[in-house]
Amino acid sequence: MNNKNAFYAQSGGVTSVINTSACGVIETARINKQHIGTVFAGYNGIIGALQEELIDTSKESDASIAALRYTPSGAFGSCRYKLKSLQENKREYERLIAVFEAHDIGYFFYNGGGDSADTCLKVSQLAETMGYPIQAIHIPKTVDNDLPITDNCPGFGSVAKYVAVSTREASFDVASMAKTSTKVFIVEVMGRHAGWIAAAGGLASDCLTEIPLIILFPEIEFMRSDFCGRVEQLVQQHGYVSVVVSEGVRDGSGKFLSDQGLTDAFGHAQLGGVAPVVASMVKQDLGYKYHWAVADYLQRAARHIASKTDVEQAYAVGKATVEMALAGENAVMPAIIRKSNDPYQWCIEKAPLHEVANVEKKMPREYITPDGFGITDVCRQYLEPLIQGEDYPPYRKGLPQYVRLKNVLTEKKLHSFEI
């Protein structure tokens, strides 16, 4: 038998379904034991590989691995650490090879976003550049939904569902209070560079449940007077309005709206969100009573309201990764290909990694209404399938029962390494 071991790592911000992809990888590897050895997971991502901190996933029971399917966060730890280029830091690549060699690793599975795709591409070239045979496959993941080729990125659909559901619920709330109290509700969502998540707020309103909404996209330059004018108009018309604001909204000078140079009474800089800034404008310019929320980690960790479609796709890309590896692929990413909108049909195909790495998928302008405050029908047709279906975790005493793995590190064989 000459079945190589695999290295799997989680990279960057975690999601409510990145562990679902891990589940897909490990379960598929387990049923292909004759062709693939142990799956080692990087403890805290790629740092685990560099420091030879390899979690032996064979120590986990089948039940624990199955529970990864419904457990949010990164079960092995993630990190924000980008490998430099081979020219800039050859030392790190040599170390990776030493660790891979010491643990008979022939497969590199990297679960992350755009930066990670770039790292994965570099690793895929180690055979050519440094003579170490390895098959590197990138597993797509990012709530930002900004990877190219794939229809969407696992993790995004569940955040989208959370934002759509929460915006609808809070809008019902403010509608009932508007007569004598709050008239403007503002919720801040993630998306530093792209408005995909903010756009999902637009799904809160549909033909059966219309809601007066304003969406503030990072793609659209923020104009205070236009915004306040629209708020005024919708409040006059409906009595209230909900605003979904992306954390990445910028003003005319290109400055983040959240970066308002706030200081507290002692002159210390204050760490702001954008929601309170927008709320202040509503208060100052229109005098309306407002409420604001900042969803932050709650949105990307909200496994309790995950999209079933997202869960299925997250698992599918994990499964396909192992299958592609066993088929001899290198430098690819399993991508979700949309075949139809309604019913939503999709399949997994391989995408060349060099076409994925360092390419950012932007929101097309035609997904945003001409006035810049809403989503168009074509955007809705794209987004709607991604939030379909519920996939509830099991509960015990009123709380979801998420798994914590044992995370047993395999014995080190090398000297330590400073990163």
Place this chain on the structure above:
Amino acid sequence: MNNKNAFYAQSGGVTSVINTSACGVIETARINKQHIGTVFAGYNGIIGALQEELIDTSKESDASIAALRYTPSGAFGSCRYKLKSLQENKREYERLIAVFEAHDIGYFFYNGGGDSADTCLKVSQLAETMGYPIQAIHIPKTVDNDLPITDNCPGFGSVAKYVAVSTREASFDVASMAKTSTKVFIVEVMGRHAGWIAAAGGLASDCLTEIPLIILFPEIEFMRSDFCGRVEQLVQQHGYVSVVVSEGVRDGSGKFLSDQGLTDAFGHAQLGGVAPVVASMVKQDLGYKYHWAVADYLQRAARHIASKTDVEQAYAVGKATVEMALAGENAVMPAIIRKSNDPYQWCIEKAPLHEVANVEKKMPREYITPDGFGITDVCRQYLEPLIQGEDYPPYRKGLPQYVRLKNVLTEKKLHSFEI
């Protein structure tokens, strides 16, 4: 037949289950048609009574009324409007009587918190004080959980569940990022005067899923050095910590921590939450990377993750209200009486309204750990039953399908009235 009509109104901040109580009232009235006439709902609460804007709920289908059971917010509109005393504003009471008389109303059902209980008590005395026969029954509702006698207040259990679930999920997230990124996560929750909701965050951690948590209660004077010391200790021990902070936390001088006199670059006062203030302290004193969230309306509107226990109790108090009315009761409130913790058993009994109005149930000090940063076992025993069970709403295209009523106003018979 001499069956009087009923007036029902929603008061104050809405919840994810106040409509469930409305559903209990209307469905129970409908099956007692021989004894009770039409249920009129106040359009925007008590203001609807004063302005003779009475929603005729008999115009709504059985299916729509049944859908109230799983629809958050206040379906008839709520308001923040407290009737003054009879001495201070006799005019309003005379108007109420005129409206009640014009529409043959003999039952007054008021669904709210402490202030509303006081209003309801005043209305219950109209027979005595102003010669108008009416039976007034208060239906408990408030996420603040501060009404006396009743085991808990419908609305609270669902917020508690949301906070516990969200805190657990976000804690899993920060745990996976802590190695190279965020080490401190802060979530701000409601509760201006009492720490019940913040305490629910403590449920996120239990014997099967331990999580390093700090809870900041409004009952405990905030000491920056103690807090930062505890953060430091838990980060050293576990690598990360989650902080659940009540919006009502105050410093040694009694000032709200959120009221930090923030100003923006133009010197305008900034509308802060307490979470960013606490985050700033962590940054300044310890230098840790943090993330913060403010749940705001998301928590009290989150019907998608409502507590089944809460839903059942909200319905039960609505149902009991009509039954008590038909039994001839006046000036009472259906209260939830706990009979045992495990299994959680409860029943509904009537509480005298004069013992409810203007009495605030505080968190007992023994519910908070001696260091002021956590919940005790006795607190856990109290809280745990309240978040039991899930009660999911129906979904369509990935979104919960909440009902909007037609809200047909009955014809006015009186002149208009200025409030």
